[in-house]
Amino acid sequence: MKIADARVVVTCPGRNFVTLKITTDDGLTGVGDATLNGRELAVASYLTEHVVPALIGRDAARIEDTWQYLYKGAYWRRGPVTMTAIAAVDTALWDIKGKAAGLPVYQLLGGRSRDGVTVYGHANAETVDEVLTEVGRYTELGYRAVRVQTGVPGLDATYGVGKDKLFYEPADAALPTETAWSTPHYLSHVPEVFRRVREEFGPHLQLLHDVHHRLTPIEAARLGASLEPYALTWMEDPVPAELQEGFRLIRQHTTTPLAVGEVFNSIWDCRQLIQEQLIDYIRTTVVHAGGISHLRRIFDLAALHHVRSGSHGATDLSPVCMAAALHLDISIPNFGLQEYMRHTPETDAVFPHDYRFEDGMLHPGERPGLGVDIDEDLAAQYPYQPAQLPVNRLQDGTVHSW
Template structure:
C-alpha cells in the first residue's frame, strides 16, 4: 500500500479549519486529519502543501512512527506550532487509515478500551453570578458532572470565557471587519489582574453556596497571571475544591509552577500551548501539575499524545486534552479514541459544533450523559465532505488581543 495523494482543504463553515486527506492506492481507502491552527491557518496549509506533502507520496501509510520521526526530525528546524500542527494533521489521517485497513476503531489499535466513555466538561459563563448559575444548572440537566466556569472582570470591555459553551464552539467573538479586506483582532480592553483576582474567588463562593460541593468545577486563567498572582489565586480557591485550575501561568516559565504548587493544594492543569513531550517533562518529573492539557492537533497528533500520556502515568498525572471549537471534529475524535484507551485519563473538554460544521465534517463524537463516546466504525469515525467544504471559503481572522487599562498588550 502506498500514499498517492495528500489533499489540504481549507474551509470556513463558521470558522476556519484545515483538513488533511491522505489517499492510498487501495480503492476507497483514505484518512482524514485536522491541521487547524486558529489565526494562522494558511501558514500550516502552506507548510503541508509546499514542504510535507511531497515527502509522503509513495510512502507506506502503515509506517506511522517512521513517518512521524522523519517529518519531526528531518526538518532540522523542528517543533513550533505551525510544523507540529501540520504533523498532527498527517498523523491523525494515518491513524484513520490504519483503523480502516484493519477494520477496527482506532482505540482498539491503541490497546483497547479502559473505559466505555470519556467524562467531558462543558463551558458556562454569564454576565452575573445568577446568570452563570442558570447556565451551570442547564449543563447539569444535560448530564454534565464537570463544568468550567468563567465570569466577567469588572472594568474590562469584554472577558474571555464569559460566553460559555456558545463562545467555545463558535467564532462570533473573533475580530470584525476593518475595511482592508479582512477582519482585525478583537481587543479585550481594560483587563486588570487585580480586578480578576478579586472577582474569581467570589464567583466560586457563590456557586458552591448555591450548587453544593459535589459538582466538579473548573476554571481557566488563560495564562494571564504572574507566579505570585497565580499562587495567591490557587491558595484562595482551596476552600472551593476545584477539579482543576487551568493554565495559570505562561508556558515559557515552567519553573514558576514550583511557587504555585508550594502555595496550594488546588489541582493544576497545564499544556494547551505546549507542542512536544519535552515541554511536559519538567512538570511531570517534579509533579508540579495534576492534569496535562496538550492539544492533540498541535503536538503532532495521536502518536505524540500516546507518548505524553505514558510519560505522565507514573507521576499520577491525568490527561485533559484541549477540545475547543477551533479544532475540527477529526481532532475531537482523536481525543476520545486516546481517552478511552489510556489508564490515566482525567476529563475531556468538548463543544457542541454548529450544524454547518457537521455538514462539512460528519462524524463528531457523540456526547450523552456527561460523557463522550468514540465511534465504533473502523478508523476514527470522522469524514470530510469536500463538496460542502467548497461552499465555505477561507476568511482571514485572528484570535483576540488583550490590553491592560494603560493600553499595553497583555497575554490573551
C-alpha cells in the same frame, strides 16, 4: 499500501478549519486535523508546499517512520506550525490503519480502559446570576463537569465570555481586536463566583476555571489559595508556562490542582512540569502536539508521575481532532477529563462523525478508523474567512498575555 494522494482542504462553516485527506493506492482514505487558530493558512501552506510532495509513494502503514521522517527530516524541529502539520499526517495514517484492520483506532491502541470519556462544558456569562443559569443548563444536559467563566466588573470584555453560550469562538475579526485587563479586579471577583456556584450546586459537580496565562506565579498562588474552599477540579493556565519553574512557587502556596499545556507542541515542552509533579493535568492536544503517536508518548510520561490527561477541546479543533482525542482518551490509563465545546450544526454537517454525547460522556463509536470524515463538496461552500485572536492590554496600555 502506498500513499497515492494527499490534499489540503480549508473551510469555514462558522470558523476556519484545515484538514488533510490522504488516499492510498488501494482506495482507503484518512483525515487529519491541521487547524491552528488564527494561523490556519500557515499550516495549510506548510503542508501543501513541503509535506504533501514528500508523502506521495510512502508506505501508509509506516506511521512511526513517517512521523520521524517529518520531525527529524525538517531539521528545524518543533513549533506549532510544524507540529500541527505532522499531527495531521499522523492522525490521517492512524485513520487509514484502523480502516485497513477493520477496527476503531482505540482497539489498535490497546482497547478500552473505561466505558466512556467524561467531558466538561463551558458555562459563561457576564454576571454571576447569569452564569448560575448557564451552569444549571449544562447539568440539565447531563454534564458532570463544568468550566465557569464570567465577566469581570470594571472590564468591558473578559476571556471566555462569548455572545453564543454553546459555540464560543474568540477569533472574531480579520485583524486582532484589543481588550483591557485588570488583575486586581479579577482576583477580587473570581472567589465570589465560585462561592455562589458551590452554594447553588453543592459539592459534587466538578468545577474548573481558566485563568488563561494572565497572572504571575505569586498572583496565581493567591488565587489558588482563595479557591481552595470550593474544591476546583483544576485551575487552568494560571501563568505563561515558558518559565516552568514558576509552577514551583504556585505549588508551595496552594493545593488547588493545576492544568496546563494546550499551547505545548512536544514532550519537551512539558517534561519538567510532569517529572517534577508541578501540575496535575496535562492539556496537550492531538492536533498541536504531533498527532496520536506523540501525544501518547506525553500521556505515558505523565502516567509515570501521577499526572492525568485533560486535553484541550475548544471549537478551534475540528471534529476530526475530537474523534482522534476520544480514541486516545478511552484507551489510556491516566485519563482525567476531556474538554468538549460543541460545534455548530454547519460544522457537524461538513465533518460527519460517529462519536456521540450521552450522560456526561463522549463515546468514540465503533466504525473502523476514527469514525469521522469531511464532506468536501459541502466544505467548498464555506470559503476561508480571515479571523484572528484578540490582543490583551493592561489598563495602562501595556501588552499583556491574552
